[in-house]
Amino acid sequence: MAEENPVSWFAAPPVFDLGLELPDWYRQLQETSWQTFLTLPEPARTDQNWRFSDLKKVRFSELQAARPAENAEALVQRAKTERVEDFAAHFVFANNRLIHSEINELPAGAICLPLNEALVECGDLVKNHFMKEEGSLGGSKFSALHAAATLSGLFIHFPQGATCKLPILTHHFASGDFNCVFPHMLVVAEGQAEVTVLETFETAAEDEQTFFFANTDLIANNGANLQYVALQDESDHGPKHIQLNSSRVGRDANIKSAFVNLGAAWVRQEAIARMMEEGSDCQVFSANLANGTQEYDQRTLQSHEAQHTTSDLLFKNALYDQARTIFAGLIEVQSGSHHTDSYQTCRNLLGSDQAEANAMPGLEIDADQVKCSHGSTSGQISDEEIFYLQARGIPAEQARQIISLGFLNESIARLKGEAVQSYLFDRVERKFKSLT
Amino acid sequence: MSQTLNIQNLHASVDGIEILKGLDLEVPKGEVHAIMGPNGSGKSTLSKVLAGHEDYEVTDGRVTMDGTDLMELEIDERSREGLFLAFQYPHEIPGVSNANFLRAALQARLPEGEEIDAVGFYKEMYAKMDALSMDRKFTGRAVNDGFSGGEKKRNEILQMMMLEPSYAILDETDSGLDIDALKIVAEGVNRMRSPERGFLVITHYQRLLDYIVPDVVHVLFDGRIIKTGDKELAHELEEKGYDWLTNELVAV
Ligand SMILES: Nc1ncnc2c1ncn2[C@@H]1O[C@H](COP(=O)(O)OP(=O)(O)OP(=O)(O)O)[C@@H](O)[C@H]1O
Ligand SMILES: [Mg+2]
Numbered sequence: 001m002a003e004e005n006p007v008s009w010f011a012a013p014p015v016f017d018l019g020l021e022l023p024d025w026y027r028q029l030q031e032t033s034w035q036t037f038l039t040l041p042e043p044a045r046t047d048q049n050w051r052f053s054d055l056k057k058v059r060f061s062e063l064q065a066a067r068p069a070e071n072a073e074a075l076v077q078r079a080k081t082e083r084v085e086d087f088a089a090h091f092v093f094a095n096n097r098l099i100h101s102e103i104n105e106l107p108a109g110a111i112c113l114p115l116n117e118a119l120v121e122c123g124d125l126v127k128n129h130f131m132k133e134e135g136s137l138g139g140s141k142f143s144a145l146h147a148a149a150t151l152s153g154l155f156i157h158f159p160q161g162a163t164c165k166l167p168i169l170t171h172h173f174a175s176g177d178f179n180c181v182f183p184h185m186l187v188v189a190e191g192q193a194e195v196t197v198l199e200t201f202e203t204a205a206e207d208e209q210t211f212f213f214a215n216t217d218l219i220a221n222n223g224a225n226l227q228y229v230a231l232q233d234e235s236d237h238g239p240k241h242i243q244l245n246s247s248r249v250g251r252d253a254n255i256k257s258a259f260v261n262l263g264a265a266w267v268r269q270e271a272i273a274r275m276m277e278e279g280s281d282c283q284v285f286s287a288n289l290a291n292g293t294q295e296y297d298q299r300t301l302q303s304h305e306a307q308h309t310t311s312d313l314l315f316k317n318a319l320y321d322q323a324r325t326i327f328a329g330l331i332e333v334q335s336g337s338h339h340t341d342s343y344q345t346c347r348n349l350l351g352s353d354q355a356e357a358n359a360m361p362g363l364e365i366d367a368d369q370v371k372c373s374h375g376s377t378s379g380q381i382s383d384e385e386i387f388y389l390q391a392r393g394i395p396a397e398q399a400r401q402i403i404s405l406g407f408l409n410e411s412i413a414r415l416k417g418e419a420v421q422s423y424l425f426d427r428v429e430r431k432f433k434s435l436t
Numbered sequence: 437m438s439q440t441l442n443i444q445n446l447h448a449s450v451d452g453i454e455i456l457k458g459l460d461l462e463v464p465k466g467e468v469h470a471i472m473g474p475n476g477s478g479k480s481t482l483s484k485v486l487a488g489h490e491d492y493e494v495t496d497g498r499v500t501m502d503g504t505d506l507m508e509l510e511i512d513e514r515s516r517e518g519l520f521l522a523f524q525y526p527h528e529i530p531g532v533s534n535a536n537f538l539r540a541a542l543q544a545r546l547p548e549g550e551e552i553d554a555v556g557f558y559k560e561m562y563a564k565m566d567a568l569s570m571d572r573k574f575t576g577r578a579v580n581d582g583f584s585g586g587e588k589k590r591n592e593i594l595q596m597m598m599l600e601p602s603y604a605i606l607d608e609t610d611s612g613l614d615i616d617a618l619k620i621v622a623e624g625v626n627r628m629r630s631p632e633r634g635f636l637v638i639t640h641y642q643r644l645l646d647y648i649v650p651d652v653v654h655v656l657f658d659g660r661i662i663k664t665g666d667k668e669l670a671h672e673l674e675e676k677g678y679d680w681l682t683n684e685l686v687a688v
Contacts, residue, residue, distance in 0.1 A: 383490070384527050385527055385529055387487075387489055387490070387511065387527075388523070388526070388527040388529065389529070389537075389540075389541075390488075390510070390511035390512040390515070391487050391488075391511055391512075391514075391515055391521055391523075392512075392515055392537070392541040392544075392595060392599065393512050393515035393516040393541050393544045393545060393599070394512055394540050394541055394544050395510075395512050395544065396510075396511075396512065398540070398544070399512075402529075402532055402536075402537070402540055403529060403532065405531070405532070406529055406530055406531030406532035406578065407530065407531050408531070409531040409532070410530055410531040410578075413531065
């Protein structure tokens with residue numbers, strides 16, 4: 001039975017108290033979420049949503065709310081040296097606590113606050129959008145846990161017409177064995193607003209058993225353009241990274257989201273994209289480089305809930321050694337959502353015989369005049385490609401790296417902003433270089 | 437040390453079928469040699485064998501480049517030693533930008549620890565692209581990905597101009613080029629002609645040789661060079677076709 005006593009995850013609720021006067025609704029939500037968390041069953045492979053998942057890799061026990069990180073100053077330095085050069089604002093969190101913030105320029109009326117401050121300063125606005133996604137791709141227990149514990153991360157609200165070309169940056173660090181962090185990201189872009197958010201998840205030290213329970217909710221209303229990028233570059237031994245993402249796209253609005261995974265021993269990402277009104281468009285990208293015994297488990301839903309909506313998904317995995325990836329993606333065209341265009345592609349590049357890429361694409365259509373396609377492929381680098389690079393003087397091993405990097409770059413290149421692209425590209429390249 | 441690309445009695449096969457059947461050819465530095473020959477005679481096979489493609493097994497013969505035994509070198513070593521092949525069908529490399537690709541190729545020629553000067557690199561690349569009338573947008577586009585036939589060929593020549601080889605083999609670089617592009621590419625090649633460099637130009641058409649005037653013309657047939665002459669030979673072939681030579685061959 002999967003339902004062993006869930007209290008074994010934590011000896012006590014992993015809530016840390018900043019001594020703040022927080023709104024009652026939030027305290028109540030925390031409490032009910034904790035109860036929900038306790039009653040929900042453990043993830044089990046018998047559940048379709050956890051098929052292929054190697055849950056033996058994760059042991060949810062002896063977990064605890066993280067104590068303050070010791071080397072905060074060094075972490076701030078690290079975040080600063082490696083960030084995108086031009087940014088609108090930058091927030092650094094370590095073990096749930098804000099350790100640095102910098103605001104360069106934000107459009108008039110825009111709110112960009114750490115969650116705990118937002119709860120105090122604009123609690124009602126937060127309440128309207130906070131943890132509202134009811135759908136789940138298997139991670140509802142994690143979702144409840146997150147709601148019970150989070151006080152870190154950002155609340156971003158761009159009012160009608162507010163636009164910002166430069167990205168808002170966050171860094172989330174975790175350190176210390178069995179420490180849990182709960183990075184939250186809630187972005188609301190009102191009509192015609194434009195915003196880009198770039199999150200980086202890292203660990204302070206190598207090989208620590210840290211746990212990330214992240215939650216990202218993105219809302220783009222009428223004609224808004226929202227881009228969200230998550231770079232998970234934690235230590236590749238130890239950390240477990242769970243991230244639940246939802247996107248709600250309004251009329252003629254667009255959300256682009258991207259997930260780049262390089263680190264962590266085990267990753268579970270769920271992304272639900274809802275196209276709610278005519279003209280809604282959502283694009284979801286992922287680029288993942290897995291080696292050793294890393295496992296990346298990604299589940300997605302593209303839900304078309306109105307006529308004339310579009311979505312596109314491109315996930316790319318490069319696998320080495322005994323790495324495993326799981327991609328389960330469903331396109332759902334709900335009743336009456338005619339004239340939907342929806343695409344989904346997962347491509348795997350296998351760099352080793354022992355690597356394992358699982359793909360489970362799915363399609364459910366209940367409407368007419370629909371264009372949908374889904375496909376997944378797995379293959380190796382072609383000898384002809386290597387030959388072409390070698391014939392230009394590039395040694396075979398390096399040729400392989402360049403080609404694999406290009407393979408992943410194909411989804412990174414679909415994002416907006418050269419600085420964001422090259423930030424991701426450089427990190428992926430760095431991991432490739434560390435492989436040999 | 438002899439300053440030449442020397443091929444002696446080269447035999448090569450693919451999947452056990454012999455394609456090159458004792459080929460002799462010498463391209464001294466400073467000269468442009470053309471190879472003509474019917475489809476399937478082994479022209480591209482020769483170029484790929486020289487570049488080191490692993491599908492082709494060299495069963496006999498010897499190839500030296502400025503005295504160095506080419507067959508002893510890895511594919512990438514041959515390139516760094518100064519051999520360049522402009523492919524008949526250049527491969528596409530998705531996700532790898534042209535600029536990054538060229539940079540990696542140049543970087544591979546530098547000693548360990550030395551870094552390419554990025555500013556100088558871009559300056560040189562842009563100048564050479566201008567010379568080839570290539571739009572700058574090609575620097576950011578993935579190598580050959582979605583390029584038209586002619587754009588791919590031009591891209592091959594750009595690579596040649598950037599890598600400055602000692603010996604360049606151009607395999608049907610003219611096919612797929614319109615007449616204006618042909619002139620531009622030929623001009624690029626002509627500007628690279630020098631006493632320090634040899635060319636082997638594979639083509640089916642006399643037209644290219646009006647622009648890149650060869651010193652020597654060879655005819656390749658059934659894996660062997662069956663005739664060698666000056667540039668007039670190309671005209672003669674254009675007029676009379678290969679039958680003229682192959683009938684002669686049978687008659688002998
Ligand atoms: N990899 C291969 N596998 C099987 N057969 C091959 C291979 N490469 C070449 N061949 C065969 O070798 C022969 C010579 O081919 P090659 O491409 O060298 O001809 P070519 O002279 O370049 O012709 P073209 O003028 O059409 O370009 C052909 O019969 C071809 O089918
Ligand atoms: Mg050929």
